[in-house]
Amino acid sequence: MSVLRPFRASDMFKFNNINLDVWTETYGLEFYLNYLANWPDLCYVQAAPSGRMMGYIIGNAEGSNTEWHGHVTALTVAPEYRRLSLARKMTALLEFTSDEIYRAFFVDLFVRCTNEVAIEMYEGMGYSVWRRIREYYGSLGVGNRGRDEEDAFDMRKPLGRDPGRRSVRANGREMIVDQNSV
């Protein structure tokens, strides 16, 4: 239960309860303005009836030919609003728009290899690992689980334009690439 609406530039004045969380990065103005100036229909907010922001998703469309796809750049929910399926709903809308408006072949997103909760959630939503990107997250340094903490899975979900499911593969977890090849 929440209001699903477009992300607006002035939401930057209100997203503190989400962005003060350690896992959510606050970027420069140009980051948000760039996404909004190019893909406003791939950026949404979930808000409580009181108007308080609960979470948001920021995405884009990129790639050429059969690599043309929707991408989830940032997806975040404030700590007090987790376990309410908000991420699921925002992702579903991004998939819908990628499919209907952008006619993309698939949607993809990056997730920390150690973030089992998220990986499981995305798998439940139809995503699967396409490849593993070495040292994608450098920000927190090597944690107690070694390199896993920094590596990312690139996860994909095929859309209507890819009925043959060419944008996914079964052995994605073993396909390891370098960060600069992404």
Add this chain to the structure above:
Amino acid sequence: MERQIRPIYESLDTGSNKSAIVACNKLLKKHPKNELIKTLKALALVRSQKVEESLSLCDEVLAAKPTNDAVLTAMMHVLRGLGRHKDIVTMFEEAYKQQPANEDLAAQTFFANVRILNWKAAQQIATRMHKQFQEDRYIYWSVISAILQANDPMTTPSMRTLLYKLAHRLVTSSPTPSYVNADRFHLHLSILRELELFDEARTLLESDVGKSICSASLSCNELRRDIWRLQSLLKEEGVKAQVRITEQKDRNWLEFLSVLDATFSSLTSIKADEQPDDSTKTECASDVAKTQELFTKLAEQDGHKDRSALLALLELEKRARFHGISNDTNRMVDLMKRYFEEIGDKACCFEDLKPYLTLDADDSEKWKSFLQSLSPSFTSTDDLRRLINSHKLLRQNLTLDDLNLSAESDRATLYTQQYLEGLKLGANLPSTELQPADDLAILAGNVFVSLWRISNDQKYLYNVVGLLEFALTKSKQSFQTRLMLIRIYRLLGAPSMALEHYRIMQIKQVQHDTLSHFILSRASTFSLASSGDLTFSTECLEASQIYNSNTQDTGDYIARAFTGEKYSQIPEFIIFEDRLENSLQRDIIKIEHLRMRLTHEAISSDIIDMELIELKFIFDRLHHDNRDFEILADYQPRLSQKLNEQTLLFGKSEGSGWLITFLKVYIRAFQQGSDLDDTVEEKLLIGDRPKPASLQNKLPLKDRLRQRTEEDLAELTPDELAFVNYANALADWLEPYHDHARPPPAVVLAEAAKLAELKTGHPLKGVEIPPKNGNASTNGSAKKDEEAPPATEAPELVVRYFDEMKTRFEEAKRASSQSLALHVVTLMQEAFLLFVVETLRFKAPSVVKVNKLGALVQQFKLLRANAIAVLREVSSNLIKHSEEDGTAEQRKCFVDACSMVTVLNIDHDFVLGVAKKFTDSRKKVVEGVGKGVGRICTSYN
């Protein structure tokens, strides 16, 4: 040539402006007429703050009316750096005139106008572009320019309508329909909404393509919903919403609201002064029953998975009660209980139920006993969240009678105990995770603050510190805990501890605007800039960076949105840019920084002139308050003050009234101290002037500086008010002498011209140097024809100020409020520095002699001597006091005061460690401020 120029670009890109200048000079020897090299040199000069030298080059290039793309681009950066946006427009206009077939130049001219929000010109250019280049999108550029001109606050209502009509005509004139893309469609709909052309809107929206756009575009659908509402088609919208909810399983709360609005539309459509008849009520009651059936079914289907239907049932009952058509007196509380049973294990339950907690006595009692009957359990995090929710809900409905010392003490103990118990559930979580029990500590913190407010006993705040510092060792990422601690530390006069927590949160980018108030509000109270420690002053500068990014970047993205035709974003970006540009917090920080600067740098006419110009720019801004106060977790009862208000430093938040009052004080003092009167400033100042923010204020600045309103002054603390009264009295007293002694504009300009020529080798443009004969000499002490105003006695307010503030200082010390004592002392220091500003002109013996102001200056000596004597006394008092603060005894006092939490097994040694840091922090600031006051006395003695 290109090969020779490339290294210059590289130097500029890497910030090596010096080597860029050297390279330019070398090349200019061979090609003295080359525009591009001149421009690049001008750019390097601007970037190395050599404004005057850059200006003359810049004007040379502009005079040649360049059309070369590289020159224009580089010039754009030069002019931006100089704040000459209007000249950018002229430059592109000239270039476009010379090459009317150049589409890129046309677009640049358009964007240059967009940058300065000159919508009228932008609209005309876009229309011309469409005629010439035959591209549809230029029609839309023209349409949105007309709309933005209409939305400008300076546009009159009748003009607004005309412009919207123009926009409408333009849209319909487009050869392709607006629905080819969602953003054009959005723009079209927004015009129809404004002009209330609902039939046309309906035709568009009911078409297949219209429906399909709305189904995929949230922003178009938002507009559609709005248009339906404006047409009072609530029932129809309700039916649509119901379909979306039941068939498409949409759980957007907006759809539920549409169903609710439709349910009550038979009653809400009645005019305010009419009473609904019985049949309307019956009709509505039957609608309510139907909606209830719908929501009940949905609630069963969704169960624990989605809370929309359950919450919608609550909202339905609330509205039914409001309209007097509820038929079940138990339903409200029953629904609330059910909500709690289903959703109580989610953290958001409390917030969801908050709007429904205002109940009558009976319901209130039932609700309370339900919550009290729940037995606390710590077996799972779900149980723990239930417990936390029940505490928050109970606390929300406490009466003022419930808020007594003993009951609140019991609550503080209970929450702390349960917090410690709850920690066991999160014992194995990684350090990056939040503890599920955190909110219990924050609840306890709220109660301790309430206890402090009831008793005025600081020991309760010490308990918050002890408890929350402990909580942070268990939950390092809990920003809620930190925010509360920041507030408490400032109340207790331990600013370095507050700053430490603030920095750990890594506030950055736009958050500086919304959150820096936590640390920078009245930060000059704690600034040690007077003794050379620039921590807070630097913090001000860092927080202000975001405003530069806004000025530099946001405009580019507005242009980007035009190019990409994302019209829905353009008005939003403009609002955003304006909210940051004219942010209240921005200028509050500016004032705090100025107050710190004056304690650190030697007060000179340069500082006075520069600050004067900057403050005058700020003065006419229409400010927006973007500060986030909601972020502080507030669990205080509905009837009590909010935690935010309770924990504000000195109980007052600075708003626009505070800002305008301080601006007036400083602008007035600087104007008096400065030689730059308006005519001089007009000649010397480069760059654009601020746009007038409103049509109303036509009074001359001089009169507006004297205006004071009760509302503005209400935002000041009593001590700030005393300072402002002192400042006004001082300025009123000295004004005639300043006006008499200030050198005439011609003399000031001549002096400036001489300096500029020395610096750049070029004469100053637009300034004619008067002949040096006659009675004008350039040393600033021209002999006056008229008599000097007779010396008058200093006003009582000025004479008594320092002695009275000393009494206030002693009161604050007796009340052992360290932050208040610092507040009083820093204001006294500020008053003294203002005196220095106001009397600087009369330091030069020649000025005194020529203007015959000897008697006046005699009074200054007495005033100064008294102020210094008082300040020295206060200073040594503070230093002595600080020696007591860092002792073991003080630490023991702190630890003893924390008994309410230490008795519950928060480790004694841990609290002792906190006590050490806390008392050290207090000692540092008291000592630093004390020494700083002494230093200032010495420098200006």
